[in-house]
Amino acid sequence: MKRRQFLSAATAGAAAAAATSVIAKPAIAQNAPTIKWRLSSAFQPSLDILWSASELFAKVVSDLTDGKFQIQTFPAGEIVGTAQALDAAINGTVEIIHTASYYYVGKDPTFSLFTAQPFGLNTRQLNAWILAGGGQELADNFFKKFGLVAFPGGNTGTQMGGWFRKEIKTVEDLKGLKMRIPGLGGEILSKLGVLPQQIPPADIYPSLERGTIDAVEFVGPYDDEKLGFVKVAPFYYYPGWWEGSAGLHFMINDKKFAELPKTYQDAVKAAAAVVNQDMIAKYDARNPGALRRLLGSGATLRAFSQEIMEASYKASQEVFAEISAKNEDFKKVIESTTAFRNEEYLWFQVAEYSYDNFMIRQRRTKSD
Template sequence: MDRRSFLTKAALGTAATGLAAPALAQENPKITWRMTSSFPKSLATLWGNTQELGRRISEATNGNFTIQPFAAGELVGGLQAADAVADGTVEAAHTVGYYYWGKDPAWALGAAVPFGLSARGMNAWHYFGGGIDMYNAFMAKQKLFALPGGNTGTQMGGWFRKEINTLEDLKGLKMRIGGFAGKIVERLGVVPQQIAGGDIYAALEKGTIDAVEFTSPADDEKLGFVKVAPYYYYPGWWEGGPTVHFMFNLDKWNALPANYQSLLRSICQSIDANMLQQYDWNNPPALMRLMAEGAQLRPFSPEIMQACYETTNKVYDEIEATNPEFAKIWASIKDFRKQWYLWQQVAEYNYDTFMMVQQRKNTL
């Protein structure tokens, strides 16, 4: 290469480098958002994944796009998170759709409804069954855009001060229960209470409530419910696979550069997987520790499960008859639910059942 050719190419390279910096700055503008969480800092997995979004988006943009997390109560109450985003008080929230079912039952469908899908089923429906788009067609009317941001897996049925063996035992029971599962158990005599996570223990300790459901052993252990309500029931039939969402103010979302939107989609999906993996890892030892502290495991009786299932179907029929948006999304979930549980009876169920027998025989 002659000297003239080398210098010409070097000069062109310098010019290209000079153009790259402003172009990159244009693609990655400085944006600062705040995100309120529905979860207290004591819940390491839920709150930890709220923080994780901000950490990952900052790393991916060299600090140009920052999302600062705030725990429940720091900016707004845990159950007001979505409202704060919709009205523009903050740009984002990490929350659960069924907290807002009282506004419209369709809010709950993107998260979990009684006798719905398991975590893997929900993820399949969200990402490949059109669930994200269907839910966002509804959320747009709430001035929100939502992306899955975690799943706990099937939750426990809750902590009770006394044993619950029959339907009669449910009557008059004051229970903290999230989502519109409260509407179901209310018809069976339960008095549902909706209380944010950070306030539950005090209500249970004082006797304001008789029972509480929250999530799973890993979280329940931290909240100390075993100290005042030792009977630990399963399964949480109202939360077979509850999706936690990142919700964004719709105008703010639409104003983001396309590359930031793409990054958020990818990072939210990674956190969606991250949370479920954490719960799957942390729940087994947490359950063993709770049992050592005195937790007494109890399954809901077949009588109670069947009554809850039949009551749930009646409530769905009533809502579908009057709420076309609910009916459309629920029809999609129901159609897939039939296929999902047919498939689950084949390979997964039989493999898991065999391995569970080995565990009970102590041969693993």
């Protein structure tokens, strides 16, 4: 598909409208350079929504540059693993990665906040903060310290609380529990006695099956169904308070990005904007059916108790204060997201919550 054809078709959707807004250039010149990049994804093709984001990104970039800018995509482990992807982008082993920044909290806990803040922003709020609330400027300043530029590249929406081998009713039930959970969520739960485990996606199911871990959180019904967790850990908890939103990013070596012609840079930004909207649309469309199938396969749906939620919230505030006291970047970002969240809920409780709450009650009176 040629660039003009793509842009014409794209005006039909909100995602493509966001893309075209950053492309205000003449058609790509015939003598524009041919450039080939490599993109390493943090995900395997079996997780089709997460993996296909990289393929969609590469396609849009190619379409917008009349095929002059080609990006070859590689799943996790083919060039580097998920844990090594950040370093690969920093040192130029690959030009670009698609990943969740909270995988790299070992380098700096601030990485976590651009994916998910426990008890933080929901999906719409995260996008609003990044795109219109000063979040992108904070991200630019932070990622620049690592030789990177980063653009939002998808969101899973609020995640589930995970799969457990046994019921978890009280804080006492959490003590000694070995749970796969990345980011700040694991650090917070450790204050409640959980033993957090850092395990890449490909190794989660075998660890759960062997009993190496007692519980796992991943994403939500659509992906969790594919990974088969219900077979070995039937208790399915919600909500994933550590991920009220889970944003992903395209992270690019800043020197490589600076070398691109301006029109190619714009194509990269436009492609990321398309992916950012496409991913959440797919998850919202596919999670309901997957949840029904999981319940039909034996999943027992449970909400975290009020006791656990309140203890987790208290522990999260302690962790944030501890990190902020010694990390200025973290302090700046979390102060920004917290202030933005509090202001957003002034509006959401008036309109969004009231509407959703009414419609959920209506649904329950008419169906299961």
